[in-house]
Amino acid sequence: MATKSQAANNNKPVEIVDRVTIRFAGDSGDGIQISGNQFTMATAFAGNDLGTMPDYPAEIRAPAGSLPGVSNFQISFSERDIHTPGDAPDVLVAMNPAALKVNLRDLGAGGTIIVNSDSFATANLKKAGYEANPLEDGSLQAYRLIPIAITQLNAKALEESPLSKKERDRCKNFYALGVIYWLYDRPLQPTLDFIADKFAKSPDMVAANQTALKSGYNFADTTEIFTSHFRVRQAQLPPGEYRNITGTEALVLGLVAASQLAETPLFYGSYPITPASDMLHELAYLKNFGVKTFQAEDEIAAVCATIGASYAGSIGVTGTSGPGAALKSEAVGLAVMAELPLVVVNVQRAGPSTGMPTKTEQADLLQAAVGRNGECPVVVLAPATPADCFSMAIEACRLAVKYMTPVYLMTDGYLANGSEPWRLPDLTSLKKITVSHEADAKSFEPYQRDPKTLARPWVVPGAPGLEYRIGGLEKAEVTGDVSYDPVNHERMVLLRAEKIRRVAQDIPPTEIFGEASGQLLLVSWGSTFGAVHSAVERVRANGKKVSSVHLRHISPFPADLGQILKSFETVLVPELNLGQLRLLLRGEYGLPVVGLNKVQGRPFTIGEVQQKIEELI
Amino acid sequence: MATKSQAANNNKPVEIVDRVTIRFAGDSGDGIQISGNQFTMATAFAGNDLGTMPDYPAEIRAPAGSLPGVSNFQISFSERDIHTPGDAPDVLVAMNPAALKVNLRDLGAGGTIIVNSDSFATANLKKAGYEANPLEDGSLQAYRLIPIAITQLNAKALEESPLSKKERDRCKNFYALGVIYWLYDRPLQPTLDFIADKFAKSPDMVAANQTALKSGYNFADTTEIFTSHFRVRQAQLPPGEYRNITGTEALVLGLVAASQLAETPLFYGSYPITPASDMLHELAYLKNFGVKTFQAEDEIAAVCATIGASYAGSIGVTGTSGPGAALKSEAVGLAVMAELPLVVVNVQRAGPSTGMPTKTEQADLLQAAVGRNGECPVVVLAPATPADCFSMAIEACRLAVKYMTPVYLMTDGYLANGSEPWRLPDLTSLKKITVSHEADAKSFEPYQRDPKTLARPWVVPGAPGLEYRIGGLEKAEVTGDVSYDPVNHERMVLLRAEKIRRVAQDIPPTEIFGEASGQLLLVSWGSTFGAVHSAVERVRANGKKVSSVHLRHISPFPADLGQILKSFETVLVPELNLGQLRLLLRGEYGLPVVGLNKVQGRPFTIGEVQQKIEELI
Amino acid sequence: MTPTAPPAARPAPTRQDFVSDQEVRWCPGCGDYSILAQMQKIMPDLGIARENIVFVSGIGCSSRFPYYMNTYGFHTIHGRATAIATGIKCAHPELSVWVMTGDGDGLSIGGNHMLHILRRNVDVKIVLFNNRIYGLTKGQLSPTSELGKITKSTPVGSIEHPINPVSFAIAAEATFVARAIDSETAHMQEVLKRAAAHKGVAFVEILQNCNIFNDGAWDSLKDREVKSDRLVNLQNRKPLVFGKNRDKGIRLNGYKLEVASLGAGVSESDLLVYDETETDSSFAFLLSREGRPDFPVPIGVFRDVVAPTYDELMSRQIAQAQAKKGPGSLEDLIYSGMRWTVKANGTSV
Amino acid sequence: MTPTAPPAARPAPTRQDFVSDQEVRWCPGCGDYSILAQMQKIMPDLGIARENIVFVSGIGCSSRFPYYMNTYGFHTIHGRATAIATGIKCAHPELSVWVMTGDGDGLSIGGNHMLHILRRNVDVKIVLFNNRIYGLTKGQLSPTSELGKITKSTPVGSIEHPINPVSFAIAAEATFVARAIDSETAHMQEVLKRAAAHKGVAFVEILQNCNIFNDGAWDSLKDREVKSDRLVNLQNRKPLVFGKNRDKGIRLNGYKLEVASLGAGVSESDLLVYDETETDSSFAFLLSREGRPDFPVPIGVFRDVVAPTYDELMSRQIAQAQAKKGPGSLEDLIYSGMRWTVKANGTSV
Numbered sequence A, B: 001m002a003t004k005s006q007a008a009n010n011n012k013p014v015e016i017v018d019r020v021t022i023r024f025a026g027d028s029g030d031g032i033q034i035s036g037n038q039f040t041m042a043t044a045f046a047g048n049d050l051g052t053m054p055d056y057p058a059e060i061r062a063p064a065g066s067l068p069g070v071s072n073f074q075i076s077f078s079e080r081d082i083h084t085p086g087d088a089p090d091v092l093v094a095m096n097p098a099a100l101k102v103n104l105r106d107l108g109a110g111g112t113i114i115v116n117s118d119s120f121a122t123a124n125l126k127k128a129g130y131e132a133n134p135l136e137d138g139s140l141q142a143y144r145l146i147p148i149a150i151t152q153l154n155a156k157a158l159e160e161s162p163l164s165k166k167e168r169d170r171c172k173n174f175y176a177l178g179v180i181y182w183l184y185d186r187p188l189q190p191t192l193d194f195i196a197d198k199f200a201k202s203p204d205m206v207a208a209n210q211t212a213l214k215s216g217y218n219f220a221d222t223t224e225i226f227t228s229h230f231r232v233r234q235a236q237l238p239p240g241e242y243r244n245i246t247g248t249e250a251l252v253l254g255l256v257a258a259s260q261l262a263e264t265p266l267f268y269g270s271y272p273i274t275p276a277s278d279m280l281h282e283l284a285y286l287k288n289f290g291v292k293t294f295q296a297e298d299e300i301a302a303v304c305a306t307i308g309a310s311y312a313g314s315i316g317v318t319g320t321s322g323p324g325a326a327l328k329s330e331a332v333g334l335a336v337m338a339e340l341p342l343v344v345v346n347v348q349r350a351g352p353s354t355g356m357p358t359k360t361e362q363a364d365l366l367q368a369a370v371g372r373n374g375e376c377p378v379v380v381l382a383p384a385t386p387a388d389c390f391s392m393a394i395e396a397c398r399l400a401v402k403y404m405t406p407v408y409l410m411t412d413g414y415l416a417n418g419s420e421p422w423r424l425p426d427l428t429s430l431k432k433i434t435v436s437h438e439a440d441a442k443s444f445e446p447y448q449r450d451p452k453t454l455a456r457p458w459v460v461p462g463a464p465g466l467e468y469r470i471g472g473l474e475k476a477e478v479t480g481d482v483s484y485d486p487v488n489h490e491r492m493v494l495l496r497a498e499k500i501r502r503v504a505q506d507i508p509p510t511e512i513f514g515e516a517s518g519q520l521l522l523v524s525w526g527s528t529f530g531a532v533h534s535a536v537e538r539v540r541a542n543g544k545k546v547s548s549v550h551l552r553h554i555s556p557f558p559a560d561l562g563q564i565l566k567s568f569e570t571v572l573v574p575e576l577n578l579g580q581l582r583l584l585l586r587g588e589y590g591l592p593v594v595g596l597n598k599v600q601g602r603p604f605t606i607g608e609v610q611q612k613i614e615e616l617i
Numbered sequence C, D: 001m002t003p004t005a006p007p008a009a010r011p012a013p014t015r016q017d018f019v020s021d022q023e024v025r026w027c028p029g030c031g032d033y034s035i036l037a038q039m040q041k042i043m044p045d046l047g048i049a050r051e052n053i054v055f056v057s058g059i060g061c062s063s064r065f066p067y068y069m070n071t072y073g074f075h076t077i078h079g080r081a082t083a084i085a086t087g088i089k090c091a092h093p094e095l096s097v098w099v100m101t102g103d104g105d106g107l108s109i110g111g112n113h114m115l116h117i118l119r120r121n122v123d124v125k126i127v128l129f130n131n132r133i134y135g136l137t138k139g140q141l142s143p144t145s146e147l148g149k150i151t152k153s154t155p156v157g158s159i160e161h162p163i164n165p166v167s168f169a170i171a172a173e174a175t176f177v178a179r180a181i182d183s184e185t186a187h188m189q190e191v192l193k194r195a196a197a198h199k200g201v202a203f204v205e206i207l208q209n210c211n212i213f214n215d216g217a218w219d220s221l222k223d224r225e226v227k228s229d230r231l232v233n234l235q236n237r238k239p240l241v242f243g244k245n246r247d248k249g250i251r252l253n254g255y256k257l258e259v260a261s262l263g264a265g266v267s268e269s270d271l272l273v274y275d276e277t278e279t280d281s282s283f284a285f286l287l288s289r290e291g292r293p294d295f296p297v298p299i300g301v302f303r304d305v306v307a308p309t310y311d312e313l314m315s316r317q318i319a320q321a322q323a324k325k326g327p328g329s330l331e332d333l334i335y336s337g338m339r340w341t342v343k344a345n346g347t348s349v
């Protein structure tokens, strides 16, 4: 769908395309994530809608040039509203043979490969497990191969620089970036500014990196390597102020916003674990917001200290990933019994056990929903996109406080590290979170419930005349005294369950994308939103009547969900697990829901979901 | 259904009854559990079938005479094959006002109450919260009240004893027991022997306790308090040698049997927790069986040390209850990934959190089945009765070793402490458990699977030439090397799931009690077997066509289960939780299963299940 | 929510004000009663409003403690009271936070949180009831049970070397470490008051009798006849004297301790002078090892040193950040970084 | 299953025999390489057949270690290697079991299991790579990071007092405690061999450089110029001498240590003579506190005392029970207690 035109200040014709997906790949040391982020910024400035997904190498720094050491960054950008970082990349930028090897299988047929041909020397080829040089043995003939001697060209461009050879060499990622900027007609200025800022302490570094970027750009413009370049028109985004944001950033902002909306300090207790640690790092910077961060000795201490902070009147949030969430489950039971607000963020990664720590998955849902001892109901929420983490973090805090309950917020590695443009909210539009620690000393009972929400009062130590004792033993209705009475126990079990069911009062009506009844309904949750929504969009664009709903609330389910499901002949649940939401839906509604399951440590592509839809209709 | 006759060596007529349920109740210090156990023994010797259920007070020793300090022991015995310790007791023996107060609501209308009237003094009445003496205020007129001045009578009987007043007083539980022995025509000899043995070191104690027992017996025989007494005919039990056994004892014997059948040492790692601690206590005595017990610093260390022992070639078993099981979940994931045999016994208690530690419940099923991070499949088994714990312990070990997998064995407080007669197995009939640690050094690969079971080889350190490294990171198929390959990950996730599914090969065809299809099928699991089976028996005896199946295997389900469920219009799952097996069945089969749920820290009565059945048909 | 100072008019609290309405459910004769009584006795003297006091516990007989105190109380889960207390104190530094724990709760399952709360110097008072047994679960081995001990879980005797709680606390860098005995009530009150007065974490081991599952565990230190020979009461800047007639003392020989009889050429000035405020914890450690048959067991305060507390430093970093950057503006935070505007006509700038 | 002794004909193993086929994936320059190299070097000298050696680890950069050793290896979960090793050793006492752990793995999440394996004296060798940082998770605070340390999780500086691993191990009653440095390779080999030779638990702290997230953490002890003034090598029954020209020593003043210059009236005989076999651990503790700027940091073996091991006692109790009661008969066990027989005619006796 490319239309040729002539770019004003460039030497070659410009083709207009509506969506492009690029993957940058190289050694962890090659600055791939920086390149990706810069390209993202430039793209945001160019006014496209976009989605990104970094893919880090396994936890340990693998040896340079090795397969496990490859770091990727994929970005997709478009003139339309898009929801994913794209399926198969159109262009793969591979800085070394290992990067080529690891990523080739994801490249669409006929895709473009830009390689740093200088890196295809024997040693590197061997490290990547190539017997012969793939640039020369014809094995890449299905692709459009563009080898560029980036190392040499960069070295040449920087001949004059007073920097050491090694330092000059490190500029080569900007040289490569310059080539791609030209190819996709991106503005250089944001990156030139970034360089100026980042290396502010060393003018030589600024000069060299800026030169590398511009040289790459000019090289592409001047030489015969490319005959034309591409432009993606500005997207028709709703007007407003935007920034590009990752899920982690959005989540952190959401937590801080919740704290301000509730006029209640935020306490974040955590133990580092990939890919959740960044929340701790970012919150630790926000001390002037009164945020207290506590790096605990382990996940159990993290959740326990957080429960303590909640008990003492803070908004208590603890963040972790799968194995850490397993360790927290006993203590979450205490918060259920003590009926204290608590937010547990689980940035899911591929399991079981240590699994693949840097890869994404959605396989901790059942652990969150039902994985504790006893009948131990909690609220379970999941954001749909990186930017949605902002609202869902607020929602988690709001429900935790309103219903005096633990709330799990299920994100994943893809949401946490992926990014998208975020239209900045009008802060005055955010709803206050009502918090009260008041009670009438004369009538106060620790387990006297609000008749609507069934929440007990959040009385906090320090209030005279309200001294009370609670704990993890079963408690008598109203008084909260320890009770072993059989009938009281059953009543309390049912009350705790009912309290969580009442959260459905707070869930807005489910939005159906497409018709309200029909042959096929897709149900997505969490990070699969983008791929599922886009796939449904595509088949609908082809005239097929397929609908979808996306769940942000999984426990409890929205009140109208049962009715919606029953209105379709087939319900399909695509998930990055073996069918966990499917189990819960079947369990709740007794309906024969079908699944589309992928457990590869990576998100769905739109194509995968589309294909499954087409099988079913 | 009583028929009068004349007992040979007694002074009063004997009525023949077919089933009797008695509850002994008193202060924890009153020796109630001893009385109950002695009565049980005597009943076993009398040849009845029986079921027992002790009910301990809450964890801490409550003050004497207080409501929380009441200890109960219920026994039901019959000339028929029975499966529960009875619903409402026919007779309540209450040693003090608190015992009366706590238990009265369970007594059937017209039931008999035998009380130690001496204990109904003002102080005790107050401790039990009685305003007036219930023996005198007419509040018990719906019952057959038999007050006996047991303290005084006992004191009188022991006037001659050289023991101190306090010591003599402690004999009163045997005095009371003597009364009941007469009333139900039990043989005294086993208890006289027990006393002789227990107090062997003090002839005065032997004499006093034996005298108390006989005096109580004679008192009942001689005085006018009872006009007749009762006899329950011998049950038609299958011939063989019997002993009465609790679930804990049977489980421990089963583990030791498994170790011998596998010719592999047993390692039991545990951290004390009610009601699982007794397994540790009993196994610690069996050192001459080569059993190694390890009291760990916490549940995490317990399961981890056990995994270590399995890795090093032992049958590794770790026992706990709900909160402890929560703590073990991360490590169980490691055993799933490392594919090591491991048995996790969860003696379920009432939750959530600390809950009611001494009370029974079935609410940890989902935690066991799906409560871990990642797709982390395990085998889940549950014994049906106390004696069944023997076979299921062997089954758990056998499957763990055969499939190289963690197996959860879900018992509960009721199974652990309840007892029933156990026909001692012919040891030669027990199937050997095949264990091999061999591998061919040339072709050995740590994750090369058995084609039938998909189990990997259990190679143990110490074997020359087979040195290998494993861990909790995702591993490459066959070689077991660390792998982050997306497609390999999915294959491994599916292989682990398939391996557990294949365990269904080992599950015998499901026995259907009743017709193979029809209107209503009950599905029970674990300790609800007795009440459910008896209820179905009763309604079938009334000519209703209702069937039931009992599940000992919950993950995976038996291969034939889906077909069976589909053959009934309605499937009813009675559970001591809010519907956990129901969720799994609906999830697996997409059928609208209904539930009967009770969460009171106590088992179902037969009547409760019967009533629900009658509602449904 | 910020605790208000007790209004001037409020009458001074009494012991009775700290007694809750819950029936105490320990076994008759349990040493826990004495600890409860001493705690209730000293509370009015601390000058802390009742509503600003929180008792936190794990699980165990000892952990029932909070129910009996008419203050705020949280009976949590096994081993985690120290972690929960850390959160309470950090979130709400005005509170006086007490952890009541057992030898199993605090040193077995809770050993790690104990280590870390001590080294962090969180301003929490920790009272560890050491009965050398698991009481609540009816008599298993605890980490302080002696080698060879026969318990329910070790029917032929324990095979593990016990932990010395005081040595452990010292190595964990605790700033206040002390020991008391359930039966020495006046001394215990003194120690508890000292713990309350210490700014920073305070670790108090109380030797406690479980008369049901480990009766007499500490009898050798309690016998009226010999206890003054078996105990030495540490007193700051005083020589280490003990004995019924205060006729014995402890002195240094090289780096070892020895008992010396006073008189006959040995005077108090030859004895060790104990300094609980010594920053180097080695000497406190040396003393904590004592308990040889011919040597007295030290009780009292082993260590009381000044160091900034974790909760205080946490609050200080926040105050400093706010002083430097002003209180955080959500608007500024959200509207930061690289931004662009999409105009109503769809163009972006 | 019982490990067979290496057949006499097997050639003596070499360093290379202990190198696995896995590519080593630490950052170039990481101190872990040196530890791996020394370990592979000493292994052939231990006289233990390769198949009888197991390396167990938790999670962390350091915990990758087992993959690189051509022995049995188990890379487990974070903090639990010590617990898993306990099970391995108890189940299979013939094995030589090594735990490789980090300051986070072993002292943060794994602190409790560390405490308990040490006090139990399980015959496992523990090597703790102390780089004072979380390497694998990219640079957060560890329990050994210094107060004020700026890390990813403490952007304005740590507010927690670090643990001293050696002090901790001593208080945990470890029977062997030592310290080495990644850069002192010969010394490290010596220490590792000593640990291997010790019967009982061995705790070895290795000061290790993480050149990515905490570069230079130990540089003050490594500088060629000054290191002999900054380190004192503990040698059993030898006076504590150090300095480039071995011209300085350590002596006792009261119960404190001080540095003395040799010569000018001070001779070696005035110095402290170190005895690692001293049962009283106080002196080892005192030394472990050292590291004041004007004081050398002790390396080498702090403590090496003999005590029965947990695994040995466990096996012994079993042997004793079997000697007394004979090997257990399942039949007798099942057919025990009060039994009765139901006859074919239904009567019971």
Ligand SMILES: Cc1ncc(C[n+]2csc(CCOP(=O)(O)OP(=O)(O)O)c2C)c(N)n1
Binding pocket: B271, B272, B273, B274, B299, B323, B324, B327, B354, C059, C060, C061, C062, C063, C077, C078, C101, C102, C103, C104, C105, C106, C129, C131, C133, C134, C135, C136, C137, C142
């Ligand atoms: C997670 C968990 N594991 C185990 C238990 C069982 N448990 C309760 S208290 C206790 C030990 C109590 O010993 P200690 O702390 O010494 O207290 P004491 O009763 O002696 O005062 C144990 C093992 C539990 N409640 N929770």
Ligand SMILES: Cc1ncc(C[n+]2csc(CCOP(=O)(O)OP(=O)(O)O)c2C)c(N)n1
Binding pocket: A271, A272, A273, A274, A299, A323, A324, A327, A354, D059, D060, D061, D062, D063, D077, D078, D101, D102, D103, D104, D105, D106, D129, D131, D133, D134, D135, D136, D137, D142
């Ligand atoms: C239960 C759990 N929590 C957290 C993590 C994340 N994690 C992995 S290693 C590590 C710390 C590593 O530090 P250290 O033990 O010092 O090892 P190093 O990498 O410095 O050698 C953490 C927090 C995890 N894998 N599992």
Ligand code: SF4
Binding pocket: B060, B061, C025, C026, C027, C029, C030, C031, C032, C061, C062, C131, C135, C136, C209, C210, C211, C212, C213
């Ligand atoms: S069991 Fe022991 S510690 Fe617990 S209340 Fe009774 S005497 Fe006290």
Ligand code: SF4
Binding pocket: A060, A061, D025, D026, D027, D029, D030, D031, D032, D061, D062, D131, D135, D136, D209, D210, D211, D212, D213
């Ligand atoms: S991050 Fe640090 S500790 Fe880890 S491998 Fe790299 S240099 Fe070594």
Ligand SMILES: [Mg+2]
Binding pocket: C060, C102, C103, C104, C129, C130, C131, C132, C133, C134, C135, C142
């Ligand atoms: Mg205790």
Ligand SMILES: [Mg+2]
Binding pocket: D060, D102, D103, D104, D129, D130, D131, D132, D133, D134, D135, D142
């Ligand atoms: Mg480290």
